Amino acid sequence: MSNEERNSSTKRNAEAKQSPEVDLDSGPAEGSDTKSEGLIWQGPQLRRRTFLTGSAVAATTATTASFFPGLRMARAQESGPVKMGFIEDESGNLSVYGLQKLHAAQLAVKEINEGKTLKGGANIGTGGYGPMAAYAGMSPVISKEGVGLDVVGDGGAMDSTASVFVEDDDVFVDSGDQGILGRELELVSADGQSNNALWQQLTRRLIQQDKVDVLVAGFASAEREAIRPIVDQFNQLYFYTNQYEGGVADSNTFCTGPVCEQQVIPVVQYMVEKFGPRCYTIAADYNFGQLTAAWTKAFVPLVGGEIIGEEFIPLSVSEFSQVIARIQQAKPDWVMTLLVGQNHHNYYPQAAAAGLALPMASTVNMAQGYEHKRFAPPSLNQMHNAIQYQLEVPTARNRAFVKRWMDMFPEDEYIGEMAQNTYFTVHMYAQAARLAGTTDQETVKRALELGWAIEAPEGAVFLEPGTHHCAHYIRLAVCDENHDVHFVREWPMIQAWWLQRLGVNLIRHPEYKQYVPDEDPYFSMFGMA
Amino acid sequence: MEDLSVVVSILYQFGTNGAFLLLCALGLIVILGMMNIINLAHGELMMMGAYTASLAYQAGFPFPIAVVISFFVVGVFGAVLERLVVRRFYGRELGALVVTWGISLLLSQGTFLVLGPFLPSIPIPGGAIDVGQYSLSVYWLILIAVSAGAVLGLAWLYNRTEFGLHARATMQNAEMARALGVNTDRVYMLTFSLGAGLAGFSGALLAPTASIMPFMGQQFVAPAFITVVVGGASNVIAGAVGSSVLLSLVRTPVGFYLGAFLGLVALLLAALVIIRLMPNGVSAYFQRWSDRRSRPTV
Numbered sequence: 001m002s003n004e005e006r007n008s009s010t011k012r013n014a015e016a017k018q019s020p021e022v023d024l025d026s027g028p029a030e031g032s033d034t035k036s037e038g039l040i041w042q043g044p045q046l047r048r049r050t051f052l053t054g055s056a057v058a059a060t061t062a063t064t065a066s067f068f069p070g071l072r073m074a075r076a077q078e079s080g081p082v083k084m085g086f087i088e089d090e091s092g093n094l095s096v097y098g099l100q101k102l103h104a105a106q107l108a109v110k111e112i113n114e115g116k117t118l119k120g121g122a123n124i125g126t127g128g129y130g131p132m133a134a135y136a137g138m139s140p141v142i143s144k145e146g147v148g149l150d151v152v153g154d155g156g157a158m159d160s161t162a163s164v165f166v167e168d169d170d171v172f173v174d175s176g177d178q179g180i181l182g183r184e185l186e187l188v189s190a191d192g193q194s195n196n197a198l199w200q201q202l203t204r205r206l207i208q209q210d211k212v213d214v215l216v217a218g219f220a221s222a223e224r225e226a227i228r229p230i231v232d233q234f235n236q237l238y239f240y241t242n243q244y245e246g247g248v249a250d251s252n253t254f255c256t257g258p259v260c261e262q263q264v265i266p267v268v269q270y271m272v273e274k275f276g277p278r279c280y281t282i283a284a285d286y287n288f289g290q291l292t293a294a295w296t297k298a299f300v301p302l303v304g305g306e307i308i309g310e311e312f313i314p315l316s317v318s319e320f321s322q323v324i325a326r327i328q329q330a331k332p333d334w335v336m337t338l339l340v341g342q343n344h345h346n347y348y349p350q351a352a353a354a355g356l357a358l359p360m361a362s363t364v365n366m367a368q369g370y371e372h373k374r375f376a377p378p379s380l381n382q383m384h385n386a387i388q389y390q391l392e393v394p395t396a397r398n399r400a401f402v403k404r405w406m407d408m409f410p411e412d413e414y415i416g417e418m419a420q421n422t423y424f425t426v427h428m429y430a431q432a433a434r435l436a437g438t439t440d441q442e443t444v445k446r447a448l449e450l451g452w453a454i455e456a457p458e459g460a461v462f463l464e465p466g467t468h469h470c471a472h473y474i475r476l477a478v479c480d481e482n483h484d485v486h487f488v489r490e491w492p493m494i495q496a497w498w499l500q501r502l503g504v505n506l507i508r509h510p511e512y513k514q515y516v517p518d519e520d521p522y523f524s525m526f527g528m529a
Numbered sequence: 530m531e532d533l534s535v536v537v538s539i540l541y542q543f544g545t546n547g548a549f550l551l552l553c554a555l556g557l558i559v560i561l562g563m564m565n566i567i568n569l570a571h572g573e574l575m576m577m578g579a580y581t582a583s584l585a586y587q588a589g590f591p592f593p594i595a596v597v598i599s600f601f602v603v604g605v606f607g608a609v610l611e612r613l614v615v616r617r618f619y620g621r622e623l624g625a626l627v628v629t630w631g632i633s634l635l636l637s638q639g640t641f642l643v644l645g646p647f648l649p650s651i652p653i654p655g656g657a658i659d660v661g662q663y664s665l666s667v668y669w670l671i672l673i674a675v676s677a678g679a680v681l682g683l684a685w686l687y688n689r690t691e692f693g694l695h696a697r698a699t700m701q702n703a704e705m706a707r708a709l710g711v712n713t714d715r716v717y718m719l720t721f722s723l724g725a726g727l728a729g730f731s732g733a734l735l736a737p738t739a740s741i742m743p744f745m746g747q748q749f750v751a752p753a754f755i756t757v758v759v760g761g762a763s764n765v766i767a768g769a770v771g772s773s774v775l776l777s778l779v780r781t782p783v784g785f786y787l788g789a790f791l792g793l794v795a796l797l798l799a800a801l802v803i804i805r806l807m808p809n810g811v812s813a814y815f816q817r818w819s820d821r822r823s824r825p826t827v
Contacts (some may be wrong), residue, residue, distance in 0.1 A: 091638055093744050096646040285790060313789045318739065318748040321545040321669060322784040322792060325538050328663045343748045345740040349650060353738070355657025355664035374740060376652035413645070 081186035082179065082439050084109065084426065085212030087202050087227075092194030093342060094219050097368060100419035101241065102189060103409050105216060108426035109187045110408065117175035118427045120454035121435070171397050171455035172404070180433045188212055192219075196226040203227040207234045213439040214429050216422065218242060221288050225514065228253060232512045237441040239429065241421040243364065243388075245291035246469075246496070247515035249504040254448060254468045255496075256425045256461070257418065258388045260295040262472055262494045263363040267386040268296060268336075270476055270489060271361045272305040276333030279305050282323060282347075283338035285312035291517060292338050292363060298523040308332055318343035320350045327356060334359040337383075345371055348379040359384065366390065366479060370414040378481040388472040389420040389458035392485040401457035424456035428463065449507050459492065466505040469496035534661025541665045542785060544673040546777035551676040552735055553749040554756035554769050556728025558683065561757050562765030563700050564720055566615065567626040571753055572746025573636035574725050577603050578732025580640065583648045583741050592654055592737075599733035600726045607725020611718050619717070633746070641743035648741040672734060679727070684766045696720055755800050761810015768812025775811060776800065 089098035190202040218224040231238040246259030283289035309330040359382040367387040372380040436447035452463035459473030476489040517523040578599040585595035618625040655667030687693035698706040699716040760768025779799040784792025
């Protein structure tokens with residue numbers, strides 16, 4: 001399908017699609033209502049009213065759009081470049097991550113302006129390459145007699161297991177567009193300096209003064225929570241591209257990084273299976289560490305493991321001999337390390353030097369801060385992390401991506417998972433705006449809420465429309481004693497299912513909050529909460 | 530055997546906690562304790578030490594040599610800093626505070642811009658010794674010994690050498706010292722340079738245990754100031770030793786039995802209580818005690 005075709009057909013689609021989708025104007029009050037009434041059930045009256053208001057608003061919008069295109073253009077300032085607001089920490093404590101993310105955005109913007117894109121589009125669905133599998137020459141043949149389903153013929157015994165590795169086609173293709181809808185995409189970037197107060201100021205400036213068409217920002221959860229109220233105040237289309245603890249249900253926010261259920265559960269399952277049940281958790285003492293530890297605690301018992309110790313470590317601690325001694329005293333089979341920041345990274349060399357050689361699992365370390373590149377081997381030996389991306393993903397599409405990156409930024413040392421998220425997110429925004437036929441923020445949100453699939457360097461990513469979170473291609477990365485990374489198990493698509501479980505559907509019921517595990521009985525249902 | 534290994538492990542933890550505080554404080558003992566300059570760039574001087582050591586190590590020097598190189602490189606840098614900036618702020622404590630803070634921002638952000646977000650780390654030398662179910666890092670045992678040695682060396686320098694005598698005289702009464710022929714300008718420069726060098730030295734020693742990053746210095750600043758302030762100004766060296774022993778005495782058992790978070794709380798509480806009870810620091814107590822002992826002989 002040519003791009004023009006797709007644009008014109010989907011433009012109609014996007015406008016028609018508006019009718020069932022809620023009242024844009026009723027604002028946060030409605031959202032908080034939803035929460036206090038209970039998560040899933042809402043009275044029928046409320047629904048009907050919402051629907052009626054919704055369709056009325058949508059009808060007006062649609063009419064306005066088709067009969068007075070000029071009006072809408074004026075509202076969305078559809079001339080000159082498309083402005084993408086971008087805030088990351090280019091200096092300060094978190095700059096080791098922020099710089100990667102800035103480069104990712106710069107690369108994607110350059111590619112978009114050169115008329116390139118990644119394969120993908122609304123609702124195309126996803127596929128995966130390279131799962132772990134048993135193999136034989138051909139698939140088995142089942143007998144046609146009876147119901148016993150006897151295997152009668154085969155292409156050889158399925159006696160080997162291996163990672164089935166497929167070299168996929170490159171996913172980097174022509175967009176048929178220059179920039180977005182013929183307009184150049186301009187990155188308006190600001191440095192958050194690892195300082196939450198500054199993040200708020202910069203967000204206001206980008207929204208009010210620069211009037212950005214889209215905002216891509218945020219590393220730490222504290223930064224995101226600092227700016228989200230401002231984003232909601234202005235109904236700003238906002239992408240948060242980080243891996244995080246999950247739970248943000250916000251009509252204006254699209255979270256494109258993986259969350260706990262996609263990472264903690266696979267890695268915990270693997271660790272219990274491979275190394276044994278006894279788990280000791282050490283986690284950074286702030287919302288990310290606390291919540292991820294709660295996930296670990298909730299899930300370990302379900303796969304037959306037990307938490308024998310759990311410790312939250314203040315971010316200022318940088319000397320770990322006591323933590324190490326406590327772990328040795330507890331004698332776990334493996335350690336869950338959810339350590340964040342430069343001080344905490346010291347744990348790895350110190351633990352290695354103190355002879356603590358236990359297998360480790362994590363959802364953050366290695367893929368983000370590339371500790372395995374920074375510390376001398378074997379500090380990160382036996383580190384396991386269920387990640388959706390890190391530089392070493394061996395597929396052809398990723399090798400091509402890394403090459404494009406290094407051509408632009410030859411000095412860079414590493415491309416971490418957040419950088420890749422930022423990269424495909426910028427491309428995804430461009431695609432959604434093309435499909436919407438406009439950069440009008442509400443229309444682009446509606447286009448994204450069709451459900452969006454994009455062929456990212458990690459593999460296929462699917463933006464789930466109701467929760468604004470992404471299903472990801474998850475791989476279990478293991479670091480060996482030379483600090484080479486191997487991928488030992490793959491899950492071609494894991495849903496971000498927790499918000500769905502809570503009944504969040506932002507299309508029908510706008511919300512503007514972050515759910516925490518305490519609000520879900522799941523977390524105390526099993527085991528030792 | 531089990532009990533014995535716990536005892537050994539706790540002693541080791543006590544040693545590492547104390548050595549960490551002492552190493553953080555080493556340069557600050559001289560600059561804050563003796564010159565009364567609130568040097569907020571202390572962490573960045575330690576960062577420079579770690580960077581120098583890492584670069585030297587990557588260039589092929591053995592680690593001990595790299596540590597010595599760091600001492601001299603940061604020491605020379607300290608001398609330059611003193612000549613160009615810090616000397617203009619003697620006697621103006623708040624001015625010095627602000628200007629050193631500015632220097633710290635310049636150093637960390639400048640390092641970030643020039644050398645990027647991190648340097649490859651130095652592998653921790655030495656292995657581990659098993660004690661029952663616990664194990665001790667040989668390198669930390671070395672650090673405990675080195676920090677003790679460094680403090681002894683500092684005490685010797687200030688109490689037994691001519692430079693030490695001149696330095697103490699200058700700090701007590703600069704005018705009188707000048708009248709007696711001491712080149713106080715030179716003493717100030719050398720003292721600041723020595724403090725900077727020691728910060729670089731301990732930064733280099735702690736480098737293998739840390740991520741070598743432009744903003745790594747921040748982690749050392751709070752422990753350094755706590756140690757020196759709790760130690761007090763009457764006798765900085767003895768004070769720093771006393772306060773690091775006292776603080777790790779509190780922190781170690783709490784941290785071991787109740788966790789790192791409460792260990793940190795205990796450390797800060799202890800610092801609070803000590804400063805409240807002994808406003809002039811631990812060393813004022815030592816001083817009074819040693820005054821009582823030495824008075825008859827003087």
